[in-house]
Amino acid sequence: MTGETDNSINEKVNSLLFESGHRYSTVRRRLVSVLRSAGKPLTNSQIVDADDSLVQSSVYRNLNILEEAGAVTRVVTNGEFTRYELAEHITEHHHHIICTSCGDVTDFSLPSTVEKSLHNSLQKAAHKSSFSVQNHRLDALGTCSSCV
């Protein structure tokens, strides 16, 4: 998702890493840049494919560090591979379209009026269980254009 500038994303990642005792190394910068420009959650091998300088073992290790620092989140679907994306709190709130055939995942955003009424409906429903809603996840499932 593209709500934030590269600078502000880098600043946030930098301070998250610093707080958890890590350096914002070149490899980590490249990982963030790949995830940032993809506009969708990527698997390990998609990340390696996107940048020639990245190697599998170091991608895996550094994604874990970025995840521990709270900069990257895992997107788990019923597909075979775990995907990674920049955490919503450093980019922006969004949803995922998941292809139930090949497992591809794409980002999408809803208009703010829809987000608002979705939140209100969830809040109302949760209220019955004395639950207060802070955030939500909503995936759209279907078939992508290569799988139709």
Ligand SMILES: [Zn+2]
């Ligand atoms: Zn597909």
Ligand SMILES: [Zn+2]
């Ligand atoms: Zn939403």
